[in-house]
Amino acid sequence: MKRINALTIAGTDPTGGAGIQADLKTFSALGAYGCAVITALVAQNTLGVQSVYRIEPDFVAAQLDSVFSDVRIDTTKIGMLAETDIVEAVAERLHRYRIQNVVLDTVMLAKSGDPLLSPSAVESLRKHLLPQVSLITPNLPEAAALLDAPHAQNEREMLEQGRALLALGCEAVLMKGGHLDDAESPDWLFTATGEQRFTTPRVPTKNTHGTGCTLSAALAALRPRHNNWLETVPEAKAWLSAALAQADSLEVGHGIGPVHHFHAWW
Numbered sequence: 728m729k730r731i732n733a734l735t736i737a738g739t740d741p742t743g744g745a746g747i748q749a750d751l752k753t754f755s756a757l758g759a760y761g762c763a764v765i766t767a768l769v770a771q772n773t774l775g776v777q778s779v780y781r782i783e784p785d786f787v788a789a790q791l792d793s794v795f796s797d798v799r800i801d802t803t804k805i806g807m808l809a810e811t812d813i814v815e816a817v818a819e820r821l822h823r824y825r826i827q828n829v830v831l832d833t834v835m836l837a838k839s840g841d842p843l844l845s846p847s848a849v850e851s852l853r854k855h856l857l858p859q860v861s862l863i864t865p866n867l868p869e870a871a872a873l874l875d876a877p878h879a880q881n882e883r884e885m886l887e888q889g890r891a892l893l894a895l896g897c898e899a900v901l902m903k904g905g906h907l908d909d910a911e912s913p914d915w916l917f918t919a920t921g922e923q924r925f926t927t928p929r930v931p932t933k934n935t936h937g938t939g940c941t942l943s944a945a946l947a948a949l950r951p952r953h954n955n956w957l958e959t960v961p962e963a964k965a966w967l968s969a970a971l972a973q974a975d976s977l978e979v980g981h982g983i984g985p986v987h988h989f990h991a992w993w
Contacts, residue, residue, distance in 0.1 A: 729801075730759075730760060731758070731759040731760065731801045731802060731948065731951050731952070732759070732760050732762065732798055732799055732800055732801050732802075733754045733759040733760065733761055733762070733800070733801065733802045733803070733804070733944075733947055733948050734761075734762045734763070734764065734794060734798075734800045734802070734803045734804070735747055735750035735751065735754070735761065735762070735763050735764070735803075735804045735805075735806065735944060735947075736763075736764045736766060736787075736791070736803065736804070736805045736806065736808075736817055737750060737763075737764075737765070737766060737804070737805065737806030737807050737832075737834075737940070738765065738766050738767035738768070738769045738779070738806065738807035738809065738834075739765060739767070739768050739769050740769060740771055740937070741769075741770065741771070741772070742771070742772045742773060742979060742980060742985070743979070743985065744773065744936040744937040744979065744980075744984065744985025744986070745771075745936055745937030745939075745940045745941075745985070746769060746806060746807060746937070746940055747763050747765060747806075749937040749940045749941050749944065749985070749988065750763070750804055750806065750940060750941075750944040751763060752941075752988035752989065753940075753941050753944035753945050753948060753988055754944060754947075754948050755988075756966075756988050756989055756991065757945060757948040757949060757966065758948070759801075759802070759948040762794050762798060762800065764787065764790040764791055764794060765782060765787075765790065766781070766782055766787055766806075766807055766808055766809055766813050766817075767779055767780060767781045767782055767807055767809045767813075768780040768782070769807070772980055772982070773936055773979065773980025773981060773982035773983050773984050773985075774980065774981060774982035774983075775982070779809065781809045781810055781813070782813070784810075784812040784813050784815070784816040785816070787813055787816050787817065788816045788817075788819070788820055791816075791817070791820040791824075792820070795820065795824040795826070800826065801828065801951045802827075802828040802829075802830075802947045802948065802950050802951050803821075803826055803828065803829045803830070803947060804829075804830045804832065804943050804944045804946075804947035805817065805829065805830070805831045805832065805856070805860070806832045806834050806940055806943065807834045807844070808834070808844065808848065808852070809844060809845065809848070810845050810847075810848055811845065811847050811848045811851045813848075814848050814851040814852050814855060814856060815851055815855055817856070818851075818855035818856050818859060821856075821859050822859060827861070828861055828947065828950050828951060829859065829860040829861050829862075829947075830860070830861065830862045830863075830864065830943050830944075830946050830947040830950070831856060831857070831860040831862070831863045831864070831897070831943075832863075832864050832939055832940060832942075832943035833852065833863055833864065833865045833869045833870075833873060834869075834939070834940075835849075835868070835869050835872055849872055849873065852873070853873060853895060857873075857892075857895045857896050857897045858895070858896035858897065860897050860898065861897070861898045861899060861950070861956075862897065862898065862899045862900070862901060862946060862950075862956060863892065863897050863899075863900055863901070864901045864903060864939070864942060864943045864946065865892065865900070865902060865903065866903045866905060866939065867879050867885070867888075867902075867903070867904065867905075867907070870885075870888045870889070870892060870902060871888070873892060873895075874888055874891055874892065876888065876891075879907075880907075881907065882904065882907070882913060882915075885902050885904055885907075885913075885915055886915060886922070888902065889902040889915050889917040889922070890917060892917070893917045893918075893919075898918070898919075899916065899917060899918045899956050900915075900916070900917040900918075901914055901915070901916050901917075901946070901956070901960060902914060902915045902916075902917070903939070903942075905938075911926045911927065911928055911929065912926065912927060912928075912929050913925070913926045914926070914960070914964070916956060916957065916960055918955075918956060918957075923957055923960075925960055925961060925964055927964060927965075927968050930968060930971040930972050930974075932971055932972075932974045932975050933983060933984070934971075934974035934975060934977070934979075934983065934984035934985060934986065935971065935974070935983060935986065936980075936982075936983045936984055936985045936986070937985050937986060938967065938971065938986060941967055941970065941986055941988065942963060942964070942967050945963035945966055945967060946959055946960065946963045949962050949963050967986070969990055969991075970986040970987050970988055970990050971986050972990075973986075973987035973990035974986045974987050976990075
């Protein structure tokens, strides 16, 4: 079987639980070779975000040129983009190189609540990136921001917002229901051919740092092995659930710790 080359375009996490570091761990755990383009250097830990140093858009574009001109990229995950100019630089390069299998994690807030995307960049994300990507993975606050609408309070409202996001031009939407106050965490997949509900019991752990990054990276890593998102999503969710179930075996930081990306090995 052809080895999968996966690219992550995102910010960093020096504690290793989220961002580029989590994406590369996820790619490796799922058997894909990982490449990385950095959009921001983030001073953060399990307690929160202390500082963000945004990379110049021209240098982000230069990194993308370096990768795309040399490496066959089979699948791509996009995370933190921070500013409008970076969103536009990434969107232009995706179009220029005709990149396929793009998963966009609509990163706007860190787990701690710290902002990771400027308000002005939301419109650029909506206009320039969404029509080019294969899947977006918003949680409920991110979906509300993209639609300039109130936060969904139940699954009926999730369905309405998922359909509205799909109408913005992306190939598929995975709405994450973790913010609902239910015993289970329902996710909904929306595509042109239909809608599918996925649900898993909540894992009793506080160590959920980087779950959004990790899920989107898993979806990207697994997509080339399957015919569609309907086959990809349950495998990615099952792998993440196992990583969450083993999160408490790690001893990382004093706040919201990371999931255990290498739970299958140690």
